[in-house]
Amino acid sequence: MDHASNIEDQFIGHPFRDHDNLPYSIFSGNQNTVPVVLKKKDHHRNTHRKIVSFKKSANSGNRKAGAKNAADFSKIIGRDRKMKDVFREIVDVAEYDYPVHIFGETGTGKELVAEAIHETSPRRNGPFVPINCGALPESLIESELFGHVKGSFSGAIRDRKGRFELADGGTIFLDEIAELSKYMQAKLLRFLQDGKFEKVGGEKTVTVNVRVISATNKDLRKEMKKSNFRDDLYYRINVVPVHLPPLRDRKSDIPLLVDHFLKQATRRYNRSPLTVSDDAMVLLKGYPWPGNVRELQNAIQYSFVKGNGSEITRNDLPIEINDTRLFMNVNSMSRKLNVARVESAIKKTGGNKAKAARLLDVGRATLYRFLNEHPDLQESFCT
Template identity: 65%
Template sequence: MSALTIDHILSNRKNLERILDNMKDGIIAHDLNRRIFYFNKEAEAITGYRREDVVGKDCHEALGGPFCGSRCSFCDGNPIFLDTAEYPVNIVTRDGEPRRLEMTATMMRDEQDREVGVLATFRDVTDLFELRVKAREMTGFSNIIGCDDKMVDVFRQIKDVSGYDYPVHIFGETGTGKELVANAIHVESLRAGSPFVPINCGALPEGLIESELFGHVKGAFSGAIRDKKGRFELADQGTIFLDEIAELPKLLQVKLLRFLQEGTFEKVGGEKTVSVNVRVVSATNKDLKKEVKKGSFREDLFYRLNVIPIHIPPIRERKSDIPLLVDHFLSQAPTIKGQRPVRMAQDALNALMDYTWPGNVRELQNAVQFAIVRCKGKVIRPEDLPIELKGMVCEKPKRGPVRKLDAGRVRAALTKTGGNKARAAKVLGVGRATLYRFLGDHPQVLSDD
């Protein structure tokens, strides 16, 4: 086919529309005033809106709000827009169904290189998550590493709440990654692109936390030399993450409850009511129900925060994730003198798998970083591990099936298993009878413990 024939086909509007309507991507085009002038069939299929209902209309009005969510460059005043932008976006279809899209937005220009509008192409990837789960290809989600079934359930919960603004409460032990989960909830939500503002309620003195959360006016207290926005104002249109919520003082629990009920608050020393649009995600390593029974946490606030509870399992309940996490931490190691450790020896990894990890992911990361510093070659060996993990390493027997025991290893195993001799024997890789004989011959191990 000649170039002339191709040019003729492309210059014919109906032929061009036919080509675009047969593409597997949705396509929307609008001018600088947000008026839609093109909407292909795949865009209809993905969004649920018909072409004749949206063409010629303001895209925000036609599609029930900014199609790009909080990433929209045409919400206020003159658009600030790069030539091309690629990002994920969550939408709600005409039927109210949340969908996850991968979008590319491109600025269109005329012959004089003047900006004339935006062309957005997008693909529905909502079902990709389930396909990866079924194919056993899941190794993480939204910057959270994990493939264990318990973590996949957490990923599903994050995905399920993405289309809603209900409060979420995250419960998990220290070091399990509660802030990572909170940030994933934000990134996967319709608020992605707006601020994610974390605050640790237990890290600030009681006299400062109200100002940090809600702000203050000039002269409200000694040192208040100017008006200051609090975290709730900074998080407007986005998400605020209240970590260690159980540590929130009772008086502030009342103020937070009012915000959750009405969406308003007053700054410290102020009389003006401030209204913001914020999603609240809270977290704690304590059982809030027990805190309510103790009288240290308000019951009505608990029910306001705990609309959607998410529990993050500790590492000891998802040990299959340890090799993935180790590989991830090794990949982040800086290169020193042109090299870095590339892998962990199997016996060292076995020690990591046998340990109970009271500090969870954070402690595991610290242990890997310690081993990287200690390691002199390209392979991390058991001797490179922190001292509390060396007791988890079983030496290879020199003769016969019995493993060699020493007081240090036995003491470490008993400490890590809380004195449970049966579990300690399993950790050490010996039979219970062998451990009992050793303890009978070395009674000082128990007395020292």
């Protein structure tokens, strides 16, 4: 299904204008939930396509005309090569009911990816039920997951459904699954084997039809070696692994994310559009972001509150980001490396990274970091 080529601001929080103003159109292959693929023709009339984000097509109510409106279904934002790989994995795994395990550092968006898998799957009309396994005490987690019957413990004044029962026909998302006790791991393993469980204090076996997606920021193989996580459960939940890259490994997406968070804030508080100064963007792209996208969102919200003008400056950034040494180091590299200089080095060296680094008078690690921030340039080098 091809839509109109004017797509600025149709995507989640950020426009997609090509630097050479080549025309884009939206390509999709599924009328319900699809990855959005940009399709463009270059000056030689060759067609290029790339996944950039996800959308859900929803009936607009005008069934006679068959009209459909595109609506946001996920806040996953990214055009970096690593995120395109994640988008493809979402599409690949959504069709099947196999358990999926998402690994990613804190703040990388594991729940968003789990929800995207659900919304792209045949279960999309069923419930999506998330639970953070590390947020509840051991005394409550079993009841929260599997429910309880009246009188099973002090305070159980009526029967209560657990998250698995509430997710019947849909998807349950078990975040921070590594925090489950060995007892709860065993009970979860039994459910994964036959789809059955008993409520706390109950004798009746309950059967539900639920897809399980789990996530953690821990290395489960290391947890297995330390006897903190069951081997058999690991192999049950890790049928299809999905790895989310940290923000420091996809810094080319930072301007898109900043733009998205600023637009969110200006819409919510009815303020005029804001831009980001070059100095501030240098710092935002140079900071390592240990808290990943969530930390970036918090930083932009802080800057939005502190800034008074039409532009976010480096002085509006949180103190840990507005670091003079960081600015000097990053700014020094940006003076040595820019897109034009690197493109020239690519041509002169035939795409050889080692030779290009010597020509640019930078270390190979410095060049690699720059290329990670500019994935389109990365593709020009020999592999």
